[in-house]
Amino acid sequence: MRVLEMPDGCSFVLVLEPGKSFTLLNTLKRFNAVLDCWSYPEIKCSIVWAVAIFKSVVWAEVTARTLRHLSFPMSDAGPDGLKKLSVCLEEDSTDRGALRSISFDFCFNWHVVSSGPSSCIMLEVYGSKVDLSWNTRYVAKTLTRGINRTPPCLQRVTQRRRLTGSHSQVKISVSFESAVQSWPKQPGDEKKMAPKRTKKTAPPPDPQGIFSGMTVFLIESGVQSLRLKIWKEKLVQMGAKIETQFSEKVTHVFVISSDALSNRVDEDQLARFKGHVLLYRWLEDSLAAGEKVSEDFYTLKVDPAGSDIPDPKRNSSGYDEQSQCKRIKLSPIEIKQTNEERKGDIETSFASSASDTEPRSPSSITSSPENLSSSQDKDIGVPTSLQHSPPDINKDITEIFGKLVNIYRALGDDRRSFSYYKAIAVVEKLPFKIESADQVKGLPGIGKSMQDHIQEIVTTGKLSKLEHFETDEKVRTISLFGEVWGIGPATALKLYEKGHRTLDDLKNEDSLTNSQVIGLKYFDDIKTRIPRHEAQEMESLLQKVAEDGCCVDTYFGLWTYPGRELRHRVDFKVYPRDIYAFGLVAWTGNDVLNRRLRLLAESKGYRLDDTGLFPATHGSGGKRGSRGTASLKMETEKEVFDFLGFPWLEPHERNL
DNA sequence: AGACCGCACAA
DNA sequence: TTGTGCG
């Protein structure tokens, strides 16, 4: 009897059903992430059922361990072999509040297994007749609520409930415990009842493993903890020895990119180092290949001359400075930058984890490691490293969709707008160039229309629908008006219907609200990006001002300097010191992260907002900060994250 | 067919 | 109440 546990950080489950398997597998195959999957024969050959887990929408997170533990040859066991289900909850904050549910059709008994970023609940299935037809709705909220309830309670859940309370949704992931004998051999098979996340005893190290003789030191920066964990396990399992210090014994150093290398390692030490410095990718590729692959393409040169590299020590003290800079949240620039940084990251992780054979063309296979290291070498020393843009491969599509996002938003059709927004995210992550709509069929968020649109774009290079919009005067004016601060879709439409067509027209309109007038007056100013140095000036200026004089709670307005015309849009939020951390978290964003944190808080019986973290007031939901219940005391963002059990993210990492 | 955030604030 | 903007 074995409990299959959901690894940390999993948030998505895909069940491949008989008949559908191949389609889905083909879909999966297109994601580099899936590669690991192919290194497991039991999956490769005859999967009837398999469960793959993805980290968020970053498909690249599927890992060997995940698949190994979760791919489950149901054909062998048959549903009857299923004795227990453990269900993992993790909010999916990529979507806004849509309810997702996973379906079960049986009675079960459940209790909390553990809590944490993804809380785990054990379900005991009654009776051997477990129908996995996934018919009945099982609702997220039910589980969420249950997290705080300790004693097992029997539930028959047939209804579907709305996920309320927070506008995040919960995704439920399922893993199995089965009584199957034919499970891929693994010792430590004694029965493990589960209340704790059962610690998988990894298979014992194999002295003959492909990595035997290696003593490795892992540079962890820039690597997702889940992946790291898996790599470590793999290394050990395959005979390598892991050093926690960069000592003489080390024969191999692994690093995600040359960037991470230069940031984390003492150069002198590195210069003296005689061993090999390899990209983690080598590890992945070797695992996939089942043997050590040539190190040629993965070796990083140690360049002692890399002196314009930021001081490594900076890392420890860096945070303070950063948070200073953004104590006041100012605007597009900063946001934009983090976005770009992030995209860069994604690209990196794609490149490094792609170890596929099929989806990539042979040429890209051989050339990519080179590109990887060389492009990164080039980046060293470029302070912001905003060099590369995201995987641009399908830019034609995402750009067009992006325009539609804006247009629909301007028109007030948020739903549709958001649909495109989601589709972009999906398309953007594809590691190949779309050549036909078939290639996107079945991807989440891509339905009939998206497929059609994509088809049109890849064949004609444009989208008639968009062209239509762009030439339509109504759409154009409404979009334009909507760019004015304070004017939304509704107002824009009214103005259009009143006959206005240009911003100048609006100047004579007397029905505008105060902020709209201002927004109009300073239209160009507001659109002008604020130079970062100016943001910093603002901050220091404000520091002084703020010290004497009392402050407004919130200010959304325009900023200028005495004697200067140009105005910038600036928001001020003022928080008492004791709840400052909460304000900071909330206003730093991003929205997705906020939803996640809030949901997490809720699942633990708290309510989080920008004013604090409150024990949930049972009953009427509890109004913001009211009810005499004071916020928990937290001084720093870190404390908030820690308290909630959410892995710490630097501000620039919060673009989820 | 009907779902698709929730809140505070200003007009 | 509605619209708007915020994450």
Added chain:
DNA sequence: GTCT
């Protein structure tokens, strides 16, 4: 727009 997509999803159930």
